[in-house]
């Protein structure tokens with residue numbers, strides 16, 4: 001999510017769009033090489049978003065080879081035609097649509113990115129895509145690192161060529177925010193900002209949170225000739241492994257928070273130009289231009305919107321759309337599947353089970369359907385204390401748990417389920433070790449899996465192995481409950497544990513503590529920072545070079561005295577004794593930059609008295625009014 005400058009774009013756009021909002025929408029889907037895009041925006045806007053993403057993806061794959069791996073879950077991008085049409089599909093913060101103009105919603109079956117078209121900068125979509133890359137390749141990280149890196153990489157620029165791109169250009173709005181906000185958020189406080197903190201969600205506070213997160217990440221990646229870059233990579237790697245933040249920070253940077261904060265402040269204060277990284281490649285950055293378009297039926301549209309809301313955990317709203325989808329057509333499998341998952345979330349297990357059975361048996365390719373079919377069956381057995389469980393039923397659970405693993409090999413819950421079924425039934429105990437070791441290779445931090453593995457060892461009389469796992473859990477865990485469980489099992493280890501004891505402890509804990517939806521998986525791999533080694537002949541990192549303003553044109557400065565939003569956008573600017581009129585028929589292409597706190601996030605249409613100081617970059621039009629390209633509201637002196 002990003003903030004301030006973009007809110008400025010939106011408020012201008014809103015008054016322009018107001019009149020033409022709710023014409024009948026045509027929804028299309030466009031498939032590019034790596035993405036599915038869905039939207040009611042114009043086909044060309046959706047295509048452009050797809051092309052931008054594909055270019056960015058191949059460029060990032062040059063410097064971060066892991067990007068090229070097939071991802072665990074597909075990514076679907078929603079391109080809404082405007083803010084009005086996007087608003088009902090935003091995450092909710094304090095009962096209201098969150099103050100975001102794009103977001104990334106991860107899922108185990110599908111990831112969603114949503115944004116509205118007409119944002120003149122491609123940064124929004126790239127910012128959200130960096131969130132996807134971080135989740136996919138790094139794992140769970142503190143919010144400031146996720147947002148700081150997303151902001152750093154989202155100003156990616158292809159430089160108009162296919163063999164060269166720039167990373168790290170400074171976003172104007174962050175510079176402006178940093179210049180006009182006297183209070184730096186203390187590093188320790190910034191590091192503690194969470195998804196539900198005001199700094200992240202409230203418009204008046206977001207600006208500084210993003211700006212500062214960006215500045216720190218930029219300093220680590222591009223500042224001081226890269227001297228702190230590897231330290232930052234070490235820090236991110238330690239965090240992704242689940243190590244404690246304070247100790248990891250001290251160890252990686254060999255200093256304290258205050259010192260780094262002072263360095264970053266100095267970095268910001270001294271700059272008029274910012275270091276960037278230019279990457280050149282001997283081969284063109286491959287983008288496969290092919291894409292296929294299809295118009296979505298009402299059923300498909302309702303399904304996609306419902307599934308998006310389901311992933312946002314907005315269950316009531318999801319139900320409305322999914323009911324519409326399933327009532328229009330009852331043989332559209334994805335909608336049935338989505339409805340089944342909704343019933344699981346609503347804890348309506350009976351209804352869920354019958355839907356899951358139908359969709360799972362109809363050979364759904366959705367790993368979540370296979371998983372939840374098995375999971376809901378198993379849950380029913382657990383609630384009945386595993387009385388009278390038939391072998392057939394156990395086999396069905398195993399079959400679908402395995403199918404889920406086959407369809408989504410990175411989704412660790414399915415491994416956990418399979419292991420539990422075998423531990424509970426006492427069958428296939430020889431396979432449990434392998435199942436859990438695979439899961440732990442994907443998610444090494446999962447202490448519950450480690451404890452189950454120890455239990456599998458105990459069941460097969462491999463006490464030394466069990467002890468070694470339990471001792472390691474006891475030593476490393478941050479949870480007192482987990483430490484207590486490990487200790488209990490260590491003490492019991494000498495005796496042989498009965499099936500009932502294991503079953504009870506695992507299942508009662510699971511029933512008590514419902515799994516949070518869309519929990520971020522912790523995957524530990526190297527940080528998404530420029531890798532230390534990449535063959536020099538493939539990619540050449542040129543010396544760090546500053547970049548200037550990118551828009552060319554004539555400049556004028558004066559007082560903005562009228563902003564007429566009827567019929568495009570007409571500006572009237574007073575310069576000395578003259579008044580100049582500039583007109584754009586494509587106002588959503590104009591860049592608005594505010595370095596003036598009074599202008600803030602709301603540029604109103606209409607006359608302004610007194611006028612507001614502006615700098616305008618425009619293209620002269622022979623015999624007509626100039627075409628404004630950039631409108632800057634400068635810092636107040």
Ligand SMILES: [Zn+2]
Nearest residue numbers: 001002147150
């Ligand atoms: Zn973000």
